[in-house]
């Protein structure tokens with residue numbers, strides 16, 4: 084197999100348990116699957132089935148108990164905390180259900196945040212933040228703080244923030260969970276565009292079948308195990 088056909092994400096027999104009182108509760112019971120570069124994958128499943136846990140493992144926010152997790156060419160189970168933090172900053176863009184924007188910063192400053200730890204100059208950071216905000220259609224809202232923006236616009240700022248460091252992989256946890264139908268449609272179209280036109284690989288957790296159908300494929304998680312990949316639209 085050539086390097087270019089290697090999957091961007093490979094999980095091999097990944098296990099995760101959490102402690103509840105003096106019990107260890109299994110959440111992921113030997114998960115194995117691949118995500119190709121350029122894929123837009125939705126993860127669905129009942130509440131508590133472990134979707135966010137799985138997403139957080141792929142994004143290097145949480146750690147597996149055992150198994151192999153290769154993301155963007157790195158076995159992230161072998162990285163120590165400092166290397167994992169560096170790896171995350173370079174490779175992962177995060178989108179959350181409730182946007183997680185800083186209320187006292189305007190849109191441009193929020194989008195610049197992930198660049199603060201890079202060696203880029205202030206001028207370069209600002210230029211990149213403005214470019215990312217233009218990509219999400221918010222060129223005319225750069226000076227607005229989150230409370231001056233609608234939910235859909237706030238989520239688009241969050242998408243610009245996820246994009247600004249040009250990550251290898253975007254992970255989105257319920258990105259439309261707090262939005263009305265029209266704003267959700269806008270955000271889903273934007274994610275599709277980033278996938279189709281910019282080639283970003285996206286993994287999205289959602290409860291919403293309509294949101295999941297924006298992806299190429301849907302995987303269902305139930306009782307710690309994944310079902311087969313259901314193809315929604317061809318890549």
Ligand SMILES: Nc1ncnc2c1ncn2[C@@H]1O[C@H](COP(=O)(O)OP(=O)(O)OP(=O)(O)O)[C@@H](O)[C@H]1O
Nearest residue numbers: 101102103110128129130131132133134135136137
């Ligand atoms: N840090 C933690 N400590 C202990 N238990 C946890 C922790 N995080 C998650 N869990 C438990 O693991 C299980 C899976 O949680 P997870 O948030 O991954 O599920 P989910 O499918 O994303 O749920 P939802 O759709 O409700 O967001 C749940 O039973 C949850 O209570």
